[in-house]
Amino acid sequence: MTSGFPRSAALPGLLALVGVSTLLLALAGSAVAAPTAAEILQSRPLAPTDKNLFSTAAYPEASPMAPASGSEPTEQQASDMLDAYLRSLPGRS
Numbered sequence: 001m002t003s004g005f006p007r008s009a010a011l012p013g014l015l016a017l018v019g020v021s022t023l024l025l026a027l028a029g030s031a032v033a034a035p036t037a038a039e040i041l042q043s044r045p046l047a048p049t050d051k052n053l054f055s056t057a058a059y060p061e062a063s064p065m066a067p068a069s070g071s072e073p074t075e076q077q078a079s080d081m082l083d084a085y086l087r088s089l090p091g092r093s
Contacts, residue, residue: 035043051059073081086092 048054048059051062054062056062056064
């Protein structure tokens with residue numbers, strides 16, 4: 001089925017549209033540079049209230065980290081804790 005509209009007439013318009021779209025995408029990409037991970041972390045809105053929860057590499061004034069005390073959970077206990085946590089998330093039961 002033919003529409004009566006010659007395909008050759010549509011080609012220049014299509015090429016112009018693709019060219020403009022490509023130009024707009026190129027300009028948009030170059031206008032705003034994505035921030036680096038360090039920039040994102042440096043612009044954190046709130047400082048930690050307890051710096052002792054972090055490594056002294058991140059916060060030199062923090063207390064040195066100590067190994068956790070107590071015994072580690074068994075696989076069953078860890079599985080039960082994970083199940084309980086997942087059930088506590090919104091939309092889960």
